[in-house]
Amino acid sequence: MHSHGVLYALVMDLELRQLRCLIAIVDTGSFTDAAIELGVSQAAVSRTLLSLEQVLGVRLLHRTSRSVTPTTAGVQVLAQARQLLADADNLVREAATGHRRLRVGHAWSALGRHTLEFQRRWAARYPDVELQLIRTNSTTGGLAEGLCDLAVVRTPPDERRFASAVVGQERRYCALAADDPWARRRSITLEEVRDRTVAIDRRTGTTTTDLWPSGTEPAVEHTQDIDDWLAVIATGRCVGITPESTVTQYRRQGIAFRALRNADPVPVWIIWRRQDPHPATHAAVALASDLYRQQQ
Numbered sequence: 001m002h003s004h005g006v007l008y009a010l011v012m013d014l015e016l017r018q019l020r021c022l023i024a025i026v027d028t029g030s031f032t033d034a035a036i037e038l039g040v041s042q043a044a045v046s047r048t049l050l051s052l053e054q055v056l057g058v059r060l061l062h063r064t065s066r067s068v069t070p071t072t073a074g075v076q077v078l079a080q081a082r083q084l085l086a087d088a089d090n091l092v093r094e095a096a097t098g099h100r101r102l103r104v105g106h107a108w109s110a111l112g113r114h115t116l117e118f119q120r121r122w123a124a125r126y127p128d129v130e131l132q133l134i135r136t137n138s139t140t141g142g143l144a145e146g147l148c149d150l151a152v153v154r155t156p157p158d159e160r161r162f163a164s165a166v167v168g169q170e171r172r173y174c175a176l177a178a179d180d181p182w183a184r185r186r187s188i189t190l191e192e193v194r195d196r197t198v199a200i201d202r203r204t205g206t207t208t209t210d211l212w213p214s215g216t217e218p219a220v221e222h223t224q225d226i227d228d229w230l231a232v233i234a235t236g237r238c239v240g241i242t243p244e245s246t247v248t249q250y251r252r253q254g255i256a257f258r259a260l261r262n263a264d265p266v267p268v269w270i271i272w273r274r275q276d277p278h279p280a281t282h283a284a285v286a287l288a289s290d291l292y293r294q295q296q
Helices: 004-013 016-028 031-038 042-056 072-095 112-125 226-234 244-249 281-295
Strands: 061-063 068-070 101-106 130-135 150-153 162-170 172-177 187-189 197-201 219-223 240-243 255-261 266-273
Touching: 016 031, 016 042, 016 061, 016 068, 016 072, 031 042, 068 072, 112 130, 112 244, 112 281, 150 281, 162 281, 172 226, 172 244, 197 226, 197 240, 219 226, 226 255, 240 244, 266 281
Parallel strands: 101 130, 101 150, 187 255, 197 219
Antiparallel strands: 061 068, 150 266, 162 266, 172 240, 172 255
16 A cells, blocks of 8 residues: 555655546547547657656556457546546636636737637636637737736736746747748748848737847838738738748738747747736636747
């Protein structure tokens, strides 16, 4: 039998995503279907199950070419897993009493390619807490203005005013007119871009001339917001540099996006007010982090 100390250590090593993975495998009957339900690869499902078995020190599933069935230990763990997940979901709902709405602000593109999946999973897990996405042309995504409860930003937050967590990273892309000669290429280098005029949104954009060594900065044209930025680039007189999230959420006729080489990725933060944060804040941070981690 485990001592209380060992049991506590085991619980601390457990992750809810591991339990969700085990339940999905058993409920769907296969690793393949579990991967589809969870929105991850089959290899990720196998790794997650293995990590859970390693934490618990027991084998949980019998796996054959035709079926997946719980071991004796797996049956017991499965019952506890269902109860733990139900308790975790209830914890969020109870904590959010009086907070039936979670407003998530952003300046440009929310969570990019993960936005829709974030909305779907949130609705399934926390149906009593309505999720609202709010776009505000503000460096804090509307948080400083009181327009949202937490915000997704891609520029370093003011740590004195806001608490924050990095939930992922995004590659940079070059935005250009669809008829630009570069549009025929698969990728562009950062060094090449300095020979062009670059559209930069000083207020909420992620690009600055600091990307280039001093003395080699490109010519710059400043824009006011994402729509202005796209319009200028579509004319062909400018190119832009932007995170992958813009690529997925702003597909526009007349605009092409190509991978940018030799450029550091862009961190994605979720920020919230240090005083009186929304009770569902950490649930939102955990879900966003999971989605970005599964992308890797």
